Amino acid sequence: MTTFAELGLSPKILAAVEAAGYTTPTPIQAGAIPQALERKDVLGIAQTGTGKTASFVLPMLHLLEKGRARARMPRTLILEPTRELAAQVEENFVKYGVNHRINVALLIGGVSFDEQERKLERGADVLIATPGRLLDHFERGKLLLTGVEILVIDEADRMLDMGFIPDIERICKLIPFTRQTLFFSATMPAEITKLTEQFLHSPARVEVAKASTTAKTVTQRLVKSAKKPWDKRAVLRDLIQAEGDDLKNAIIFCNRKMDVSELFRSLVKHGFNAGALHGDMDQRARMTMLSNFKDGNLQLLVASDVAARGLDIPDVSHVFNYDIPIHAEDYVHRIGRTGRAGRSGKAFSIITGADTKYLDAIEKMIGEKIEWLDGDLSTLPAQEETEETGRRGRNNRGKNGKKSRDKDHKEKQAQPRVAEEKTAEAPQAVADISALNAPQPVLPDNVSIGTAVTAEPVRPAPHKNGHEDRRQNHNQNGQQNKRHRRDFDDEPSPLGFGDDIPAFMLIPINI
């Protein structure tokens, strides 16, 4: 087995790797690092979780040991599809670069240009950027790309999903032809192959995991459920509880942003230590939520696919698919959040009768049948019966029974959507988040304190990757009111004001 010392890295880097606690290079590191040190272009086909970040960060540090950065002329450039991934790569430079004096600048959206410009002005050895923000700086004349010696394109297939390929092509043409290019992608669709043919020069191809496979260290199980949200939530709660102490922390995936908020509120209401992450949250709120999860202050993170893309959260013990993903490849990405770097993990997917075609596509893609935890859908009690149970649960909400519920429903339909979000559940969620002993997340301007950080802003934010928004729009076609009725939850009657929130409590307060 190869050791780090055999890869040809400098003593300073070997010391940092040792301090990080890594003894053996992962296959992508063993394959890519020696090639990169020889100044060859590299085409790395590897999923997140394989240690691929270090496979470009370590050789970059080695090559940066000679020479100095000049103002506005970064020496190396790393392109990442999302802000979180860019921030994660920066953390890797902090970890592996403890023995180096290098300037790292992060150019991501959602933060002020001024600070970023100051960093560029000081001279950056490493520039980590999302394509859009990089081009913004370039167009403002604050950045020269003619000094870039190494270009890293990471998560290329995600870039493709997010519509960044034209930006990537443009950036590649702005950087000298003589540069070294290190290119990483989990899968190789035709568009990506074309890109590599255009911009890589005789690359060394290092492939570590077959595309579209899930790690062998992850135990995958399917769990049957009736279709209604309250049924699915009950199944999820039972699963979480059954895992007991084995569940260190978990990411729970929903297909829609709206469901992220709704599930998060329900979990908090049931006393779980949960947070939420979705594409409409503002950057700082996302970062705070993420660091609380990474630090162990939050045990459960409810997330949408776009928000969670490529996040490196070491030691995630469990992944739950509250919704089975519509796109089979999302299943592989989601499951990839656990069982990283050889650790073991568990992934549970909740399946209803409406999900079988998506499940079939997933099983076809990963080339294996996933086992059922406790009998397949045929062992589910008749749908009628389950719905009846749900109705009975909701009927317990008050003596007035049907009449008051109907009135409640009509009133709620008459209210604007923003008021609907500010239900009695929200203040409780805020109380729970503030108890995390962490800095208070910054709320988007249009979100008041009563909506908690996860509430859906009224304005759907434009998103480069249309997936999330498309799903959201689809959902708004008639289902929105239905899904936000609080009587979906089989929970005890609320205390205090109950369903009737006084108007003064709905006045937005900006923090």
Ligand code: AMP
């Ligand atoms: P990545 O694929 O770069 O997102 O890395 C996945 C996780 O593996 C990160 O938490 C790394 O810190 C960790 N890791 C990277 N290299 C090694 C290694 N050689 N041995 C053990 N863990 C590693």
